[in-house]
Amino acid sequence: MNPTEDEIIRFFAGRAEPSSASVMIGIGDDMAQVRLGRGSSVLITTDMLLAGVHFDISRATLDQIGYKAVCVSLSDCAAMAVRPMAVVAAVAIPVSFGDVELKQLHGGLTRATAAFGCSLVGGDITRWKRSGSLVLCTTALGRPVVGKPVMRSGARPGDRICVTGALGGSRRSRHLEFTPRVAEAVNIACKVPVHAMIDISDGLSTDLTRLCRHSGVGAVVEAEAIPVSADASDTRDPISAALNDGEDFELLFTLSSRSCAKLLARWTEPTPITEIGRITDTGKIRLRRSGGVYDLPAGGYDHMSR
């Protein structure tokens, strides 16, 4: 059987070079953290977006594609409560592209960096020789807001599980113009200690499975509590859409029940925060729905699937 994306990443993480003192967080989380000496460090994330996979070039404008590419990396910053500082973008363009198309793409890239308080500082442009579709690779640098970045691996049994926003049906429209939860992540991490966090890029069920596996814990999610997006509410099974659709780019995080109560009581921002379940010590990811409790498989998007 073909390995999943997560299996491949685990394999590579396991083969990482003898850990250098400069690598504070290596392969496997939303960002890597590199020590620069004198108590300073930087975090980095890279994402590649492909025409026909992450965007449909016949439906999205080039401005939207550029905006999305940057925001995917900024969402990785949000996932660790890291403040983005700078972005570089590399693009491979089809033979047919001229400077008009490049300027549209560039407009989308800088629309995103400007909106989230960082700068486009460099990049690379290459043209395919014959056939070849648009490819963008964005890399973001950031700094942790509160001492340490929030990792995937800190969830503890008894923690409450929360999400920002509403989930499901992103592909209908939101996935091109979503708001990476950079401000929300910083705000949450400044208010209460967050034990573990991840952005929901490949579906709640898949990203919760990742968070739990990194933390060595299980979870029970309350189906009735999941905030379902308006884009998913009229589908055949809105809860399944909210659990398994990709590209929500909302935050999924865990914190003590006391912190959770404090956060919800003090949260006055427009982006909602919803408690959807609890971390357990069983190692299993479960869903309580219609009175029963069922295994919740990682049913989201796998970038290695054919």
Add this chain to the structure above:
Amino acid sequence: MNPTEDEIIRFFAGRAEPSSASVMIGIGDDMAQVRLGRGSSVLITTDMLLAGVHFDISRATLDQIGYKAVCVSLSDCAAMAVRPMAVVAAVAIPVSFGDVELKQLHGGLTRATAAFGCSLVGGDITRWKRSGSLVLCTTALGRPVVGKPVMRSGARPGDRICVTGALGGSRRSRHLEFTPRVAEAVNIACKVPVHAMIDISDGLSTDLTRLCRHSGVGAVVEAEAIPVSADASDTRDPISAALNDGEDFELLFTLSSRSCAKLLARWTEPTPITEIGRITDTGKIRLRRSGGVYDLPAGGYDHMSR
């Protein structure tokens, strides 16, 4: 007429957002430099390599392709006398690739990071849906070795122009297994003040033109002095090959005549350093050959060409 790569980059550099205090070096040099506070900064470069453009997947092994991808970014570090610290790599793989191919690619990436004293700290893997060729995007982080990174823009009239290694014919074999001049750059910058430096990625004539344009100077190159690679010496016009072939990945740098004499006298490393000409105040790039002096057009590789 279609704009060249350099024209497009100048356009983007000119439209950079109101310069943030955190951007120390922005678009246009080999790396960007970002301030992190407390006297600390980091440099970053990103490069995208495409099947059919930067490598021939039927001739190169996946290990060689992974190695080359990292080394292209490490050569950008060398170009500014920056010590590479960490690399992230994003890849788009064809539908046909399985974990065997991914492990070969990964082997090449880590062969390069290990050889040059840095770590692969993260990445991204995505599969094309239907057709789509192998794409790699590598991003390197580094720190300056001697106070400030060496930029393209510091060349002064009267400076001597030097290159490392030998030039031309890289496509015959060297371009897959080249040695980014990281150690040489650090060594040179520790011995003498280097006024300007760039790596020769797109051909001596093109990269010298870039260095001179950034510095607001001209140059005269002595054709007889150019070190021609064995790969180019049996071609129809070895000097033209050395001037215009891409992917040498050698260093091109300028320094005072006094520093140049000192460097050449003290240089005992295996990689040769050759003085090939002088920086002038004319703004023109010229070539002295067979007794005459001629304009030297940027005849190297343009990534925007069709």
